[in-house]
Amino acid sequence: MSAAAVPEAVARPLMTLSGVSQVFDTKAGPIRAVDHANLSVNPGEVLCLVGESGSGKTTAARMAAGLTRPSGGEVKYDGTDIWSLNKKDFSTFRRSVQYVHQDPYASLNPTRTIQQTLTAPLLKHGVVKGAKAAADRAAELLTKVDLTPPENYLPKYPHQLSGGQRQRVAVARALTLDPKLIIADESTSMLDVSIRISVLAMLGRLRDELGVGFLFITHDLAIAKYFGWRGKTAVMYLGRIVEFGPTPKIINAPTHPYTRALIEAIPEPDPDLTRTKSAGSLRSLEIPSLANLPSGCAFHPRCGRFEPGLCDGEVPELVGVRAGQSAACHVVARDGAEEPER
Amino acid sequence: MATETVTSGAVAAIGTTGVSRFAGILSALRRSPAGFIGFLIVAFLVLVTAIGPFFTPTVEPNVKEILLPLGSPGHLLGTDNEGKDVLIQMIDGGRSVIFIGFLAAAISTALAIVLGSLAAYLGGWVDSAVVTAADVVLTVPQIVLLAVLGALFKLDSPFLLAVLVGGLSWPVLTRAVRSQVLSLKEREFVEAARLLDLGTARVVFVEILPNMASFILMNFMIGVTNAIYSLVGLYLLGLAPLTGSNWGIMLNRAWIAGAIFNDASLGFILSPVVAIVLLLLGLVMMTRSLEEILNPRLRDR
Numbered sequence: 001m002s003a004a005a006v007p008e009a010v011a012r013p014l015m016t017l018s019g020v021s022q023v024f025d026t027k028a029g030p031i032r033a034v035d036h037a038n039l040s041v042n043p044g045e046v047l048c049l050v051g052e053s054g055s056g057k058t059t060a061a062r063m064a065a066g067l068t069r070p071s072g073g074e075v076k077y078d079g080t081d082i083w084s085l086n087k088k089d090f091s092t093f094r095r096s097v098q099y100v101h102q103d104p105y106a107s108l109n110p111t112r113t114i115q116q117t118l119t120a121p122l123l124k125h126g127v128v129k130g131a132k133a134a135a136d137r138a139a140e141l142l143t144k145v146d147l148t149p150p151e152n153y154l155p156k157y158p159h160q161l162s163g164g165q166r167q168r169v170a171v172a173r174a175l176t177l178d179p180k181l182i183i184a185d186e187s188t189s190m191l192d193v194s195i196r197i198s199v200l201a202m203l204g205r206l207r208d209e210l211g212v213g214f215l216f217i218t219h220d221l222a223i224a225k226y227f228g229w230r231g232k233t234a235v236m237y238l239g240r241i242v243e244f245g246p247t248p249k250i251i252n253a254p255t256h257p258y259t260r261a262l263i264e265a266i267p268e269p270d271p272d273l274t275r276t277k278s279a280g281s282l283r284s285l286e287i288p289s290l291a292n293l294p295s296g297c298a299f300h301p302r303c304g305r306f307e308p309g310l311c312d313g314e315v316p317e318l319v320g321v322r323a324g325q326s327a328a329c330h331v332v333a334r335d336g337a338e339e340p341e342r
Numbered sequence: 343m344a345t346e347t348v349t350s351g352a353v354a355a356i357g358t359t360g361v362s363r364f365a366g367i368l369s370a371l372r373r374s375p376a377g378f379i380g381f382l383i384v385a386f387l388v389l390v391t392a393i394g395p396f397f398t399p400t401v402e403p404n405v406k407e408i409l410l411p412l413g414s415p416g417h418l419l420g421t422d423n424e425g426k427d428v429l430i431q432m433i434d435g436g437r438s439v440i441f442i443g444f445l446a447a448a449i450s451t452a453l454a455i456v457l458g459s460l461a462a463y464l465g466g467w468v469d470s471a472v473v474t475a476a477d478v479v480l481t482v483p484q485i486v487l488l489a490v491l492g493a494l495f496k497l498d499s500p501f502l503l504a505v506l507v508g509g510l511s512w513p514v515l516t517r518a519v520r521s522q523v524l525s526l527k528e529r530e531f532v533e534a535a536r537l538l539d540l541g542t543a544r545v546v547f548v549e550i551l552p553n554m555a556s557f558i559l560m561n562f563m564i565g566v567t568n569a570i571y572s573l574v575g576l577y578l579l580g581l582a583p584l585t586g587s588n589w590g591i592m593l594n595r596a597w598i599a600g601a602i603f604n605d606a607s608l609g610f611i612l613s614p615v616v617a618i619v620l621l622l623l624g625l626v627m628m629t630r631s632l633e634e635i636l637n638p639r640l641r642d643r
Contacts, residue, residue: 007435065537067533067536067537082609091474091539094537094539095538097537098537098538099534099537100528101412101533103530106529106530107530107531107533107534108531108534109535109552109553110531110553110638110639111551111552111553111555111637111638112552120535120538120540120544120548121538121539121540123567124538124539124540124541124544125539157638157639159638159639170534173534173538177538177539264588299557
């Protein structure tokens with residue numbers, strides 16, 4: 001399948017998170033939003049980060065963007081820790097990694113026209129010379145994100161655009177400085193379903209045409225499947241990465257019980273199939289609090305394959321279970337990855 | 343800055359050329375009736391006091407015409423206790439009051455914007471230093487300090503007076519601006535601007551500040567009001583030198599002369615009061631229209 005076409009880390013990874021943790025001090029005690037996460041994105045590759053609310057996806061993304069400093073571990077861009085860079089190199093990094101926020105209503109400045117929003121970085125960093133050239137470049141960027149004809153959009157204010165149009169402007173803004181990596185933080189989750197697919201298609205086209213790497217954050221496995229099929233997917237649960245591998249493997253042959261539960265939860269279009277489907281192998285539907293994590297594997301209170309003594313003792317490490325696929329599960333590590341029933 | 347030209351696509355309320363842009367602002371002004379009336383009042387007072395003095399005759403004391411009532415022939419607003427025409431003094435005496443009020447407010451607003459937004463955005467020691475300085479100035483009773491300074495120095499230059507009043511009234515707005523910026527800087531579009539490496543000055547003054555333009559403008563108008571009150575208060579108490587003539591000095595003289603107890607001197611004591619009240623009312627009403635001009639969301643309605 002196409003997964004084989006992905007070169008296995010031949011190139012030096014563009015962005016690496018090695019053992020990064022983020023601990024927030026709260027009244028309820030320290031909260032480990034992200035705990036020893038390892039991730040890497042190769043140039044031009046897509047890495048999907050999947051997980052439910054509170055799993056630490058956004059925290060990980062913000063660390064990757066250099067917006068927050070990790071409390072432990074290293075965020076490396078092009079091989080160097082970004083927090084050891086001097087001011088000049090840090091700005092180079094800053095410009096190479098762009099972020100598309102979740103909420104297009106909050107991420108555009110309400111007092112600036114689309115033209116002003118798009119030309120500011122172009123002029124500031126000397127990408128183009130002069131107001132005329134900047135306006136032309138802005139129009140070109142709008143065409144790239146399918147906002148045509150651009151003249152209709154350039155003089156508008158964000159409040160005159162719809163959510164989908166704004167999100168396209170946000171993408172165009174992220175493209176102004178020719179980034180190497182775009183971090184898309186639930187960038188389509190606030191859009192209408194009908195708009196979502198066209199924005200995703202547009203992002204996919206940019207990924208293919210411009211060779212930009214993507215760190216694509218979503219809670220929706222279907223979107224990860226659609227957007228990151230040729231890339232990799234990491235599944236997060238309560239601040240830890242529980243399974244990592246090529247997207248087709250994660251979707252079709254998940255090994256970690258949590259990933260399996262996620263896949264099983266996807267509704268089938270056929271009601272007969274849904275009725276006969278196993279009601280899910282979860283023992284509990286309650287998500288434990290980050291402030292009070294279960295001992296050992298954080299998933300053990302909900303896990304259908306829980307084995308007392310094995311799962312509630314040590315925290316499982318992410319270990320290889322198949323070619324290119326790794327999971328953090330004691331049971332899978334011991335028994336090996338059994339083939340899925342489906 | 344050609345790219346800064348404001349256009350609003352479909353509605354085309356404000357065009358790109360100079361003339362239509364002016365017309366756009368004028369039509370935006372008219373959209374709020376209260377704002378337009380305020381604008382007319384302020385424009386009238388500013389024009390009359392700025393241009394009027396070139397055409398008024400010099401007023402001479404005249405013992406035969408002391409304290410003529412309102413509407414006397416040749417003296418529409420009556421005369422004062424020295425027989426000088428009140429209307430001419432009103433026209434001549436507004437310029438310095440309005441000038442000092444606006445300059446003082448401009449000084450305090452500029453200080454507040456720069457100090458407040460940088461304190462909030464940069465945080466750390468800058469924030470502590472600004473907040474501490476603001477608190478210190480805030481605790482000093484303004485009118486008392488001005489009184490002491492007035493006793494020590496000759497406050498006869500309108501510029502010096504404006505600097506003094508403005509230099510003492512920045513802390514309240516500084517703290518308000520600081521709290522606004524503290525909230526605005528967490529917004530995602532500010533984060534996006536930071537990710538584009540646009541630079542601190544640009545992020546603060548181009549991305550953040552325009553979002554509070556109407557708030558700042560409102561406070562500027564309040565600043566003008568407060569500065570004029572402080573100034574008139576100084577004159578009324580006789581703490582600023584009573585050389586020349588302006589609305590404040592007129593009030594002082596009317597008060598000293600006991601005009602409040604004399605029916606015939608109604609015009610003498612009320613004219614400056616009414617003028618000051620009208621000016622401030624006009625300024626406050628005008629802010630409503632200016633808010634519509636500055637906020638693109640309101641502009642399109």
